[in-house]
Structures are given as structure tokens and as C-alpha cells.
Amino acid sequence: MSVLVYTENWDGKFKKFSFELVSYATGVAKMLNTVVTAVSIGKVDESELSKLGNYGATKIISINNEQLAVFDSQSYTSVIAEISVIENASVIIISNNNTGKAIAPRLSVRLKAGLGSGISRLPLSLEPFTVYKRTYSGNAFAHLVIRSDIKILTLAQNSFELVETPANAIIENLNPSVDGSLLKTVLKDVQKQSGKVLLTDADIVVSGGRGMKSPDNWPPLVELATLLGAATACSRPVSDEGWRPHEEHTGQTGKIIAPNLYIAVGISGATQHLAGISSSKYIVAINSDKDAPIFQAAQYGIVGDAMKVLPKLVEAVKEIRK
Amino acid sequence: MKILVCISNVPDTTTKIKFAEGNNSIDTTGIQWVINPWDELSLTRALELKDDAVNGIKAVTVIHVGTAASEPTIRKALAIGADDAIRVNAVSSDAWFVAYQIAEVAKKEQFDLIICGIESSDFNGSAVGGMISEFLGIPSVSAVSSIKFENGQPVMIREIDGGKEVVTVPAPFVAIVQKGIAKEPRIAAMRGIMIARSKPVKLIEPVAVDPLTQIVELEKPAPRAACKFVDADNPVQLLDLLQNEAKVI
Numbered sequence: 371m372s373v374l375v376y377t378e379n380w381d382g383k384f385k386k387f388s389f390e391l392v393s394y395a396t397g398v399a400k401m402l403n404t405v406v407t408a409v410s411i412g413k414v415d416e417s418e419l420s421k422l423g424n425y426g427a428t429k430i431i432s433i434n435n436e437q438l439a440v441f442d443s444q445s446y447t448s449v450i451a452e453i454s455v456i457e458n459a460s461v462i463i464i465s466n467n468n469t470g471k472a473i474a475p476r477l478s479v480r481l482k483a484g485l486g487s488g489i490s491r492l493p494l495s496l497e498p499f500t501v502y503k504r505t506y507s508g509n510a511f512a513h514l515v516i517r518s519d520i521k522i523l524t525l526a527q528n529s530f531e532l533v534e535t536p537a538n539a540i541i542e543n544l545n546p547s548v549d550g551s552l553l554k555t556v557l558k559d560v561q562k563q564s565g566k567v568l569l570t571d572a573d574i575v576v577s578g579g580r581g582m583k584s585p586d587n588w589p590p591l592v593e594l595a596t597l598l599g600a601a602t603a604c605s606r607p608v609s610d611e612g613w614r615p616h617e618e619h620t621g622q623t624g625k626i627i628a629p630n631l632y633i634a635v636g637i638s639g640a641t642q643h644l645a646g647i648s649s650s651k652y653i654v655a656i657n658s659d660k661d662a663p664i665f666q667a668a669q670y671g672i673v674g675d676a677m678k679v680l681p682k683l684v685e686a687v688k689e690i691r692k
Numbered sequence: 693m694k695i696l697v698c699i700s701n702v703p704d705t706t707t708k709i710k711f712a713e714g715n716n717s718i719d720t721t722g723i724q725w726v727i728n729p730w731d732e733l734s735l736t737r738a739l740e741l742k743d744d745a746v747n748g749i750k751a752v753t754v755i756h757v758g759t760a761a762s763e764p765t766i767r768k769a770l771a772i773g774a775d776d777a778i779r780v781n782a783v784s785s786d787a788w789f790v791a792y793q794i795a796e797v798a799k800k801e802q803f804d805l806i807i808c809g810i811e812s813s814d815f816n817g818s819a820v821g822g823m824i825s826e827f828l829g830i831p832s833v834s835a836v837s838s839i840k841f842e843n844g845q846p847v848m849i850r851e852i853d854g855g856k857e858v859v860t861v862p863a864p865f866v867a868i869v870q871k872g873i874a875k876e877p878r879i880a881a882m883r884g885i886m887i888a889r890s891k892p893v894k895l896i897e898p899v900a901v902d903p904l905t906q907i908v909e910l911e912k913p914a915p916r917a918a919c920k921f922v923d924a925d926n927p928v929q930l931l932d933l934l935q936n937e938a939k940v941i
């Protein structure tokens with residue numbers, strides 16, 4: 371028996387999230403009294419792979435196959451399924467980012483394994499196997515029992531602390547046969563966003579709503595974000611109006627994020643907006659209306675005009691960073 | 693070409709969730725049920741594709757796994773413009789069960805494109821679309837923010853961490869869609885509502901299959917501490933709290 375964790379890489383590098391996944395897998399493995407095998411697909415060098423061992427993986431399977439250069443959900447599923455059988459995996463941990471969401475449900479069918487998605491805690495019990503999952507867009511959490519022999523869990527980003535558990539990991543290079551007939555995805559073009567802190571990775575996010583009044587008012591918000599090493603985000607009407615790019619829209623119908631700190635400026639705090647940000651560890655609200663619902667979700671608040679508060683905040687950050 | 697759009701029936705997104713007795717389901721009294729926001733956008737995009745005659749789309753069918761109680765949601769989809777609907781008459785117990793039923797229908801009625809939303813706003817499972825594709829053994833493309841046809845070939849933009857990829861796969865396939873797929877959900881016009889009444893809704897009995905998961909308990913998110921207010925003229929105090937109390941900057 372083992373716990374298998376799929377760790378995606380980005381241009382040969384892992385992210386903090388990858389180590390959260392391994393830490394989580396190690397936590398589950400401890401409960402089950404078993405070991406963690408990590409699977410990596412793509413060109414990742416040994417020193418990077420060995421980092422997974424710092425969080426408790428005792429075996430790291432590395433697959434570097436040109437045929438898998440383009441992400442194809444069907445063939446990735448096949449490869450991971452094959453390894454999970456070899457490793458006799460009883461629990462499979464995957465991220466719940468776009469890649470994980472593409473693989474996990476397919477793998478669930480392939481292995482007849484029940485899926486728990488958006489998990490944010492270690493299993494609540496093993497008999498029956500019960501996990502804690504986000505439902506109703508953050509308005510409730512479910513205790514979900516998974517009844518199949520094999521379980522697949524997708525972990526919510528930034529929901530599980532890194533736990534260093536140095537293990538003497540062995541790295542195994544594997545070259546499984548890839549069924550060419552499954553390779554259906556043809557990549558025609560890639561557009562990468564560069565230089566910016568990614569919204570989904572950011573520890574701090576500064577977000578603007580309709581209360582910012584005009585796209586011309588964004589410079590102090592962006593400056594604050596830059597000073598804090600934060601990503602910028604916005605509410606839906608703001609991206610609908612074209613004030614800010616669509617990638618920045620957070621909420622029910624935008625990105626769902628869980629940074630350590632979310633600063634909401636001129637955002638009323640509609641349920642649909644909160645659905646995307648309510649898992650943030652801390653929320654700060656800056657709003658001119660003291661009754662705005664966002665203050666009910668926030669731990670810290672400033673009632674005031676964003677145009678006046680933002681420049682002062684920027685100056686104050688500069689001051690403490692001196 | 694035929695398109696199948698999968699529709700989930702969910703509480704209106706502003707609903708204050710209350711639990712029913714036993715705390716393992718929600719109290720449905722007074723809830724307004726709507727088409728899951730993603731599915732409404734999927735349907736809108738499917739209809740836009742059909743409107744463009746070049747694409748040669750003969751029909752847009754919606755499918756829903758649910759009881760008769762979801763009939764109004766299905767009628768709404770028809771009023772928006774779907775040509776016909778299929779309802780698998782069963783309680784949608786989990787994603788596995790729902791995907792299994794839809795795949796069974798899709799095996800019999802050849803669809804070239806099946807569209808699912810990235811998640812439903814109630815269960816947030818992000819599962820049904822991927823599961824259908826695996827049950828059918830066909831390609832799936834996830835996190836799709838744009839879909840069109842070029843010379844009969846589907847061209848999609850999918851979101852990846854930190855960028856976008858333009859990809860194509862051969863039909864039949866499942867597109868799992870998210871923000872960007874359509875601008876605004878299409879609204880049913882009066883005429884649409886009238887015609888919807890006479891559009892066919894095919895009723896299918898479910899195939900016997902056991903769900904793999906079950907919600908045994910629901911709980912509210914942990915309450916947050918009350919908001920601490922800081923004077924607008926004193927942002928330094930806010931930074932102090934963030935640095936020394938919350939320890940997040």
C-alpha cells in the first residue's frame with residue numbers, strides 16, 4: 371500500500387504548492403501507516419526532484435517522455451493510473467488547480483476511485499474514510515465519505531502547512547509506454563504571462579472593485595501590490611467593464627483563491643465575490659460605506675474613500691520598509 | 693454536428709444556506725433554483741456556435757440528472773434556446789453517479805461535443821465533465837475559456853497557471869468550460885418561453901449504479917472574528933496589525 375502524490379512542475383521547477391501536496395500526502399500516509407511516492411512528469415533535474423523528499427516522499431518516480439510534453443488529460447491519466455497500480459496506491463493526492471481538475475475525475479473513473487475535491491484538512495476519519503470538503507461555494511463544508519477502495523483527493527491550495535519531514539528519497543526514472551492513440555491534444559500556441567506575481571500563487575492579493583470608480587484610479591492600488599509583493603485582482607463588474615484584465619476577476623465565476631492576505635478596496639462583498647476569496651486567511655476591507663457586507667467577512671477594516679486611503683497606505687508601507 | 697450541454701440545478705447564488713434536520717443536506721424551503729452559472733454560459737456559447745450556420749450545428753440538447761423538481765430549470769434552458777432536453781429521472785447522488793448516467797445516454801445518441809461547466813456552485817466538485825469523458829474514452833479539454841470551430845475543427849483556449857494555450861482535439865470530445873466562454877448568459881425572451889412549453893423533454897430512467905461518495909454532515913464555515921476598524925488617517929496602525937498580530941506582511 372502507498373499514498374501517491376502527483377507533483378506538477380512549471381518549466382522544470384516545483385512551487386510551494388507542490389510541497390504542500392507532498393506534506394499533505396505524508397500526513398495521510400502517517401495516518402495509514404504507509405509511505406509516500408511522488409510522481410513527476412516532465413523534464414525536472416535530480417536536485418529539484420530531491421526537494422520532494424524534504425517533505426516526506428520516500429520514492430520519487432520521474433517520467434521524462436517527449437510524448438508527454440503537451441498536457442493531454444487522457445494520456446496523463448493513463449500514466450498516473452499505471453503507476454498507481456504498480457505502487458499499489460490506496461490514496462492518490464492531486465492539486466485542485468486546472469491540471470488537477472483535468473486529471474482527477476478521469477483517474478477516478480479509470481480506477482473506480484471515489485473523488486473528494488477541494489480538500490483542506492487531513493481525513494477526518496479512516497473508517498469510514500471521511501474528508502472535509504468545500505461546498506456551496508464556501509458557504510458550507512461537507513464531511514464526505516468515500517466508499518471505494520481507492521480514494522482520490524484534490525487539495526486546495528494554501529490550505530495545508532508545509533511540514534518538513536526529511537526522507538531518504540530514492541529517485542526512479544521510469545519510461546512507461548505511452549499509448550500514442552491517446553495523445554489527442556494538439557498544441558497550436560502558448561501565451562505566457564511573465565514578470566507578474568500570479569494570482570493563484572500569491573501570498574498577498576490587492577483587489578479593486580467598482581468603488582475604485584475608474585480604471586485611471588488603479589496606479590496607487592498597483593503600487594501597493596508591488597510594494598507588498600502582491601498580485602492584483604478585481605471584482606467581476608471591474609473586469610466586465612474592461613477596467614482590468616479578465617484573469618484578475620475573483621469570485622464564484624472567476625478565480626477561487628486562498629491567499630494569506632486579501633485586501634479588498636471598494637468591493638461591496640457580494641456573496642458571489644466572497645465565494646472566491648472566503649478561504650483567505652485574513653481579509654482587509656477598505657470601503658466608504660461602513661455597512662458594506664465586506665466588513666462582515668473582514669478582520670481589519672478602514673472606512674474611508676479609497677482614493678484618499680490608498681496613497682496614505684502606500685506611503686506607510688514605504689516608511690516601514692525603509 | 694450535435695452538441696450536448698450538461699445542466700445542473702443549483703440554489704440561486706445569493707441563497708443563505710441553511711441545513712435541514714440531520715445536518716447532511718440543505719433546507720430547501722424558499723430556495724430559488726437556477727441553472728448552474730457555468731452551465732448557463734455553456735449553453736449560451738453552444739447556441740452562439742449554432743447561430744453561425746457555417747458551423748453546421750444541427751441541434752443543441754441539454755441533459756440533466758435530477759427529479760421532476762428540476763423541471764423549471766430544464767424549461768428555462770429550453771426557453772433560452774436549447775432545441776430539446778433529456779432528464780435522467782434520479783436523485784443526483786454524486787458526481788460519479790451523474791457522469792455515469794450522462795455517459796450512458798451519450799453512448800446511444802452520438803454527440804460531437806459535450807460541454808460541462810468547470811464546477812457546480814453547490815457541490816464544487818469539478819468532476820462531472822472529466823468523468824463523462826473517461827467513461828466514454830474520448831478526449832477532454834479543461835479550463836476552456838474560448839471555443840470556436842475553424843474548418844470544422846474545434847479550436848480552444850485553455851487556461852494554464854500563468855498563461856493560456858491554444859489547443860485542438862478531434863471530435864467527439866468534452867469541453868469543460870470556465871470564465872470567458874461566453875460574455876453574458878443569454879436571457880429567455882417571451883417568445884422563447886412560449887415555445888419552450890412545446891419543446892420535447894425526453895425522460896430516461898437511470899441505469900443502476902452505486903455512488904462512490906456520500907455527504908454525511910454539513911457544517912458552517914468557522915465564524916470569523918469581528919472586524920477591527922482602523923482610522924482612515926492612521927494606515928500605519930493597519931500595517932502594525934498585519935505585521936505583528938496577523939503576521940501576514
Ligand SMILES: Cc1cc2nc3c(=O)[nH]c(=O)nc-3n(C[C@H](O)[C@H](O)[C@H](O)COP(=O)(O)OP(=O)(O)OC[C@H]3O[C@@H](n4cnc5c(N)ncnc54)[C@H](O)[C@@H]3O)c2cc1C
Nearest residue numbers: 579580581605606621622623636637638642643658659676
Ligand atoms: C451568477 C452570478 C455570478 C457572479 N459572480 C461574481 C464573481 O465571480 N465575482 C464578483 O466579484 N462578482 C460576481 N457577481 C456579481 C456580484 O453579485 C456583485 O455584483 C459584484 O461582486 C459587485 O462588485 P463590486 O463590489 O466591485 O461593486 P459594488 O457592489 O458596486 O460595490 C462597490 C463598493 O465600493 C464602495 N465604494 C464606492 N465608492 C468608494 C470609494 N470612493 N472608496 C471606497 N469604497 C467605495 C461602495 O460602498 C460599495 O461597497 C456575480 C453575480 C451573479 C448573479
